[in-house]
Amino acid sequence: MVFSPKLFGTLKNYNQAQFYKDLMAGVIVGIVALPLAIAFGIASGVSPEKGLITAIIAGFIISFFGGSKVQIGGPTGAFIVIVYGIIQQYGITGLAIATVMAGALLITMGLLKLGNVIKFIPFPVIVGFTSGIALTIFTTQIKDATGMQLDKVPASFIDKWIVYFEHFSGIGIWSVLTCAITILIIVSFTKITKKIPGTLIAIVLVTFVAWLIRHLGYNLGIETIGDRFTIQASMPQPVGLHFDFATIQHLLPPAFTIAMLGAIESLLSAMVADGVIGDKHDSNTELIGQGIANLVTPLFGGIPATGAIARTMTNINNGGRTPVAGIIHAVVLLLILLFLSPLAQHIPMSCLAGVLIVVSYNMSEWRTFRSLLKNSKSDVSVLLVTFSLTVVFDLTIAITIGLLLAMLLLIKRLTETSHITVFTDDVSASVYQESTASDEKLDIPAGVEVYEINGPFFFGIANKFDEVVAQVAEMPKARIIRMRKVPFIDSTGLHNLDSFIRLSRHHKIKIILSGVNEQVHNSLRRSGIANEIGDENICSNIYDALKVASGK
Known part of the structure; x- marks a missing residue:
């Protein structure tokens, strides 16, 4: 069968002992996913609860319909750049339509059994756009990490850095210190245990200290989520989207990029998970599950979602071995949104910037990037072109040109051999x-x-x-x-x-x-x-x- 969700197969021999493991893993992953969902939502250009809503709905659907036993879905850092760009150009409604179109493309790819084909995308292309995204994410966080008071930050990579240098004198020392402490806690705590990521500990500690300082009457100029956003502690009602040929025509390129990026990231995450738990995921079912999630989530105001390797590994490290853990993680996030989300308004923006800087560093794969520079000239050219286009232009152009260049070089190699x-x-x-x-x-x-x-x-x-x-x-x-x-x-x-x-x-x-x-x-x-x-x-x-x- 093309579509065979792992959930139904694992429930046949399910027992109480495994449920306890899945329950603990799901609760921990849900707590860990909270700050990441908020951070990815804000960095993508939407309100914090939109990131949470995405993690709840997409996380539930991907676990329910997906082709991996342990995959945890939700918003990821890879989508920050493309989502922010779509919102700037087409607005929130345009993003919703593009995400629904991407969901349809993912389902189509799964039904056409293209899951295995996606895995053969050249490695230099993947590393090139991943490293490019990492550098772009880092660049977008400079404003919040330094506490610069900027009304509007340019969309272009080069223009951003020009503005940053022009406003260098406006750096807030306390925001920089908050960001640095956040990074230090995350990096240090990772060496202690990998079961609970340092991200959670850093946000809890830094947020508490920042709240305490403000509560004591000291104003250090550290901006919080509550200073910029109002978090709605409720699930929104679904809304309808209007499709017409002109809109579809304009949004097809970004929709294709969302679909390709979602497919690549989710299948790579599933492959890594397979190696850890000794299982084999169903790539076509996984694509269909990802597609359903991206069809439904935008109707509730959510953003694109895919498999998240960091949360998936957290799930595995804490004993999760069936999709039940992913479903529990979504339920935990729902309860947090409904009852505890007002507490998130105290999180400093510079703290979230520190979290995303660590995310961008982990995404950069700079060691792999450096090793690829020692390969053949064709691999190096594909790597550098994809990386440069991702940074200077956008991901749509980078993936298209990168794949085209890789195919041309492959044809050249075949012709030569x-x-x-x-x-x-x-x-x-x-x-x-x-x-x-x-x-x-x-x-x-x-x-x-x-x-x-x-x-x-x-x-x-x-x-x-x-x-x-x-x-x-x-x-x-x-x-x-x-x-x-x-x-x-x-x-x-x-x-x-x-x-x-x-x-x-x-x-x-x-x-x-x-x-x-x-x-x-x-x-x-x-x-x-x-x-x-x-x-x-x-x-x-x-x-x-x-x-x-x-x-x-």
Whole structure:
């Protein structure tokens, strides 16, 4: 089946002991997810409760319908840049429509069984846009981390830094100190235990100290969430969205980016989780589950969601082994939203900035980035182009250009590894081995040419075949095209082969194919080339082909 949620399979042998583990894991993950959901919501350009609503609804749906036993879904740092950009250009309504469209794309990808294909996106592309997103997130947090009083921060990366340097004198020392202490607590606590991330401890401690200082009557100029936002402690009613062709046309590129980014991040997270728990997720079901979540969440004002690797690992480390833990995590967040969310208004903005700076550092994968710079020039070029476009322009352009460049370089590599050799009676290589046996030799008679194609006969090498043929000056009586090392042939290869056959017939040259595998043979039948040549001229090996060429 294409759609088979893991929840229903795990419930068959579910027991009380596993429920207790899932309950504890779900509660801890829910508490850990609280500050992250708020931080990602604010950084994305929406109110804090929108991040919580996303974590609640998407987290529940992804666990209920997903293809991984331990995946925890919700808003993630990777979406901050793209969400903020969409809101700036199309508004909140535009973001909701783009997210719904992305959900539909994800479901379509899952139904078409493209889950495994997503995993083959080139690694330099993934590292390039991930590192680019990390740098962009870090840049967006400079204002809150330093306490700069700016009415509006430019959207462009370069313009942001220009404004920051212009307002350098407006840095608030207490905001910088709050941010630095937050980072120090997170980093230090990680070395003590990995079960409860230092993010939670940092926010609780820093928020309490900041509240206490303000309560005692000291005004240090540290802005809190409550100074900027009003948190609605309730679940909103679903709203309808209006779709028309013009809107869909405008929002298709960002919707595609959301879908691709969501698919990549969720499947990478699921793969990492598989390695830890020794399980195998269903990638197509996972895409469908992610798609359903992104279809529903925007109707309640939520933002795009995907699998979150940090929260997924927290779930695993605390004993969660079934989707029940993810469902409990969503319920815990719902209870916090309804009864405890007013407490979140005391969290300092510089504290959240510290959390996101740590998130951006962890996302940057700078060690991997540095190691990739030692690879081939093509990998380095893909990496740097994707990274630069992500930072300077946006993720939509970066993913599109990065994938395109990677595909072009792959075609170039395939073309370079595929080659065509001509053997005739006039060259020293006219004695050619058919097998590994050193005493088995192949004599090519006069008037016969053998064209050995080594590699796929696709559009990248089809023109090379024409060039090799054109270099042969004499007109032979027969031409053998040896295809034992051709795994497949595409439409361009078929077209060039057909043209080659017709030209040879015009010059009364007989064409024989040798060593054609079943897949290539089927392609030749469908194109009509097999009938044109004749079955008697399609031989299983070179010896039979030489006999046919000699008229024996």
